[in-house]
Amino acid sequence: MRYGMAVDTNKCVGCSDCVVACQTENNVPLGYARDWIVETVDGTYPNLFLELRSERCNHCDNTPCVRVCPTGASFIGDGGIIKVKPNKCIGCAACIESCPYDARYMHPNGYVDKCTFCDHRLAEGLDTACVSVCPTKCLYFGDVDDPNSEISILLANNKHKTLIPEAGTKPQLFYIV
Amino acid sequence: MKTNRREFIKISSIGAGGIILSSPLINLLGKPEEHKDEKRAKRYPTYCEVCFWKCAGWVYTNEEKGEEKIWKIIGNEDDLHSNGRFCPRGTGGVGMYYDEDRLKTPLIRVEKDGVQSFKEATWDEALDLIAKRLKEVAKEYTPECIAMFSHGSGGKFFSNVLKAMGSVSISAPSYAQCRGPREVAFIATYGKGIGSPEPTDIKNTKCLVLIGSHIGENMHNGQVQEMSDAIDDGASIITVDPRYSTAASKSKFWLPIKPATDIALLLAWMHVIINEELYDKEYVEKYTFGFEQLKAHVKSKTPEWAYTITKIKPDVIRKTAHEMASASPAVIIHPGRHVTWYGDDTQRLRAVAILNALLGSWGRRGGFYNPEGIKLKKMPRPDYPKPKRTWRDAHPDQYRLAGLALSSGMCDATIPSPDKDCSYKAWIINGTNLITTLPDQKNTIEALNNLEFVVVIDTMPVDITGYADVVLPECTYLERYDMLRTSKHREPSIALRMPAAKPKYNSKPAWWMAKELANKMGLGDYVPYEKVEEMLDWQLKEYGSSLKEMQKIGVKKIDRKYDDLYLLNGQEYEFKTNTGKIELYSTALEREGFDAMPNYTAHPEPPADFYRLNYGRAPMHTFTRTVNNPNLSDLMEENKLWVNPKVAKKYDLEKDQEIWLENQDGIVSSFAIKVRITQRIGMDSVYMVHGFGGTANKLKRAYGRGGADSELITNVMHDPIMGGTGMRGNFVKFIKNNPHV
């Protein structure tokens, strides 16, 4: 069992619903975010290419953040979800530094916070907040180990990429292009 | 109060006595690793008020320290407007409730030592004053001299009181400033308007054509969802837009048209489709009127002719026409929503309607479906008095095809002139920031200055509240009941909005305010209930449901009773036009002395050093309604001016540089706007998201943030057919040094 997420950039309109849904679901304080939108534009008017992406922690297989954590607050949870135990976190920010995706932030209460793939919702059989709200249904979540899961079939049939593969982190967020 | 000049009062001048600010930041902070529990949460049905799409959903509350608090809002799975998924604005709707800048208590304009300011008032004081002043205006002039502008659900309760007084001058700016031309054009063609939500069968279409319509940036929820479904199913999208919109980036064909030339393109598409006999022959023969006239009309409108005007290459015009034709009838030339651009908008939308008819898409799967709604019975009440004058008399003999009241027409008629016998003397303004909604702010302010009495009902201290004599703080949609939602869709449905929390501060629901006002004016019989719940329950019981049931389910779907969703093959059908057919050649327009078929006319070009000012939407905002919302301003706190890199280079503009704008009439923007240098815009125009740059300084997050297109829209091109206000003929130049020092 390995959780992963796919983002279909052909459908994402960059509306930020995933961002605000995560903020309200997870009590992320305003001014901070566990997920965010990136827009890239290539070309010259009128020969253009635009990509919109919903980004978050890549829940990597090879995790610099967990490695650098001096207290074990950052850990690999069930299904490969990368989590932080706030009570163990001393706020040294080494993990924030080590993450190539800038996916972690310092919570004003003094610990590091990040995307949890809404594991509290998964436990109830619900989708993550972002997946459940996305108006374009461009977000897919599931078990990438199971070849018959929706996400595995989707990835098997569509061209996709990961972000900053050269960092060697083996990210588990896939972008369908 | 009769004032010679209505001074704009910044609401900050109120005494702030006893107002406790609760910071949403603190409210929303959670303890580490502690999640609110979905199972323990309570939920209340609502339909969203952040925009007019009115998605139905659930408001979740949770107990925090013994107090029930609003936690989150999510869509109702049974709702066809949202399919269980709210848009970012709807999800961020919690911020409407938590916004600490909300209007908190009634305010009354007072004058002391020649200085006007607002004083906090009790509800009785405020409503007594309104009742007294409205009665005086009605007596001194006539009740017809009272007008209302509304773009909020609460307006229905106030319009009841106004009609009971004897005035039907009730308008929504969403008509003459937005979708009016489209309604008139489709009524002229099909005998039926588009309405809201648009009955476009996008999820089943094979080809979606967007003309300046930026679905995905305008977040009209159901449409955005269906566009995504269509992409999944391999539909092709054709986008016509001088800006590389989000939709353009998802399109098989993006046509970066020269602004203001759309009608030429539409005529050329008709030419190709008729000339190459690609139209739906059976459909055209059976259902349409005036094909031969149309054929002759577009004979000379070749792609080569259109190329010189639109800058779209002839082969692209042909290819895209073929693309549409091969999808026919599962093709949608989308009518758009905000269509008041150049003053010939009804004719442009007529061209859209005609093109759809040639391709046989009206009433067809993948084209336009036939929506159905229900009509709820109304509780018995006395008949309204018959008004001697209506909003039509605001513009005698003009705009006779307008189907709804024109906000701009009523505003203009408020300014006294020799040719109008009764200008309006009092305005009631509900849930619309008229200052930024109506074009030509100077004109709006002059009208306000001529009024004897102005009431504003809103949740936020937006710009227009500064012009009021009395401001009434409405509680947000999360704290109130409203009328039941019964809008049309693929299936009829009823949706309930009920309070999920008690009204914060000293705010009140519109139904309560209107009822109290009616009582104070001796019109209590027109509001035949003590509490709005009684009325809702009565209406629901008439329909075989009840308030109790609706509180549990939120949305009730109802079986279709009348027509089918699509026209059946070969079905006889009488359209509600003069000829009973789809009028390619409009007898109604001809009768009124207008072109029976659309023609292209050239519009002015920006002078040297000026750029056409285009404006639009961002997915996280609905105009000024949301710019101060803590959650939504967190997603986008200001707008920026989109400038092409070559243009930026010419004027030495840098990324994020703050600049000011001056329009063709010498109007200079109040606040600086940051420059966004992007290839996504061409070299003849600039672009900004509408709703920012507000002057209401009590909106702490929004005040002076970004630029306001609305203050630069002073050239208004009126649609001669229905009075729409074309707003895209304004040109701006850059000012690099602060002009206000």
Ligand code: SF4
């Ligand atoms: S589209 Fe968004 S803002 Fe509009 S009603 Fe639906 S959820 Fe609310």
